[in-house]
Amino acid sequence: MPIVWKKKLQTPAKIYYKFEGNNTSGSHKLNSAIAQAYYAKEQGLKGVTTETGAGQWGTALSMACAYFGLDCQVYMVKCSYEQKPFRREVMRTYGAAVTPSPSMATEIGRKILADHPDTSGSLGCAISEAVEMAAKQDGYRYVLGSVLNQVLLHQTIIGLETKVALDKYGIQADMIIGCAGGGSNLGGLISPFMGEKLRGERDYQIIAVEPASCPSLTRGKFAYDYCDTGMVTPLQKMYTLGSGFIPSASHSGGLRYHGMSSILSQLYHDGLIEARSVEQTAVFAAATEFARVEGILPAPESAHAIYVAMEEAKKCKETGEEKTSFLD
Numbered sequence: 292m293p294i295v296w297k298k299k300l301q302t303p304a305k306i307y308y309k310f311e312g313n314n315t316s317g318s319h320k321l322n323s324a325i326a327q328a329y330y331a332k333e334q335g336l337k338g339v340t341t342e343t344g345a346g347q348w349g350t351a352l353s354m355a356c357a358y359f360g361l362d363c364q365v366y367m368v369k370c371s372y373e374q375k376p377f378r379r380e381v382m383r384t385y386g387a388a389v390t391p392s393p394s395m396a397t398e399i400g401r402k403i404l405a406d407h408p409d410t411s412g413s414l415g416c417a418i419s420e421a422v423e424m425a426a427k428q429d430g431y432r433y434v435l436g437s438v439l440n441q442v443l444l445h446q447t448i449i450g451l452e453t454k455v456a457l458d459k460y461g462i463q464a465d466m467i468i469g470c471a472g473g474g475s476n477l478g479g480l481i482s483p484f485m486g487e488k489l490r491g492e493r494d495y496q497i498i499a500v501e502p503a504s505c506p507s508l509t510r511g512k513f514a515y516d517y518c519d520t521g522m523v524t525p526l527q528k529m530y531t532l533g534s535g536f537i538p539s540a541s542h543s544g545g546l547r548y549h550g551m552s553s554i555l556s557q558l559y560h561d562g563l564i565e566a567r568s569v570e571q572t573a574v575f576a577a578a579t580e581f582a583r584v585e586g587i588l589p590a591p592e593s594a595h596a597i598y599v600a601m602e603e604a605k606k607c608k609e610t611g612e613e614k615t616s617f618l619d
């Protein structure tokens with residue numbers, strides 16, 4: 292429990308967090324990258340293709356592929372490729388080939404560039420390019436770092452570890468807060484707690500936090516949509532802003548996805564989780580304050596959850612409630 296932060300916020304609320312950033316990929320994504328690279332190797336593949344936004348997924352997969360001796364080709368959203376040159380070089384260090392997307396290397400990339408020559412790219416475009424390249428090369432498959440059920444399954448490790456830790460210390464959370472891009476980290480975090488909630492054993496207030504620039508749960512439609520801009524993937528029922536949606540070039544690259552995991556979408560539709568969208572400037576102010584008291588420089592994505600935890604802690608100050616919140 293961050294004692295200093297609690298003091299600084301002068302709140303009766305108790306706040307706990309799970310830090311997944313202590314690896315080179317800087318995020319929870321290695322949990323799924325290792326599993327996916329392992330199965331790709333077992334299947335006898337030569338390599339995999341993928342997309343990356345801010346670069347965390349691409350980094351995690353590059354690391355995993357290096358461990359298993361697989362080739363790794365990453366299509367990185369162009370604005371992040373330019374905003375975050377160190378990320379792209381880390382991927383190259385692990386042996387991945389990194390291409391800014393949309394690119395001239397694929398048919399879909401050329402088409403997107405012909406229609407929108409100045410586009411800063413999107414995860415949807417990068418997915419289309421990665422899928423096309425996997426289909427064109429023997430022994431290659433496309434892998435995705437979030438959204439899909441198997442990725443949520445791998446990420447349940449976050450929730451399982453959290454539950455063990457909370458149970459061990461006899462802590463009962465009232466609220467669970469997580470940022471949501473494609474939804475795998477939040478989906479994984481809440482899975483054991485949602486089980487308790489669905490079975491009527493315990494209740495939790497669960498909040499998904501997304502950027503105001505890419506508000507798929509709070510502003511999207513619950514409908515069948517493509518996972519990519521080029522409309523080559525299977526349809527997925529989810530909250531979506533439309534597969535052609537290109538978000539502004541905000542810093543939270545990992546949250547700039549037009550859709551949301553089907554599992555989280557259904558839970559949101561059924562009123563079992565809430566969603567909030569928040570502005571980047573307020574999020575960065577919260578991240579700065581958190582860094583100064585906790586010593587951890589949070590990712591822009593995680594800072595979305597930090598901001599909402601802070602707001603909720605301030606509310607408890609007004610009402611005097613001793614709520615316990617958990618964030619990831």
Ligand SMILES: *Cc1c(COP(=O)(O)O)cnc(C)c1O
Pocket residue numbers: 317318319320347348436437438470471472473474475476477545546590592593
């Ligand atoms: C990718 C990423 C996210 C978003 O994860 P989803 O599982 O797609 O919601 C959040 N935080 C960090 C640090 C990330 O790298």
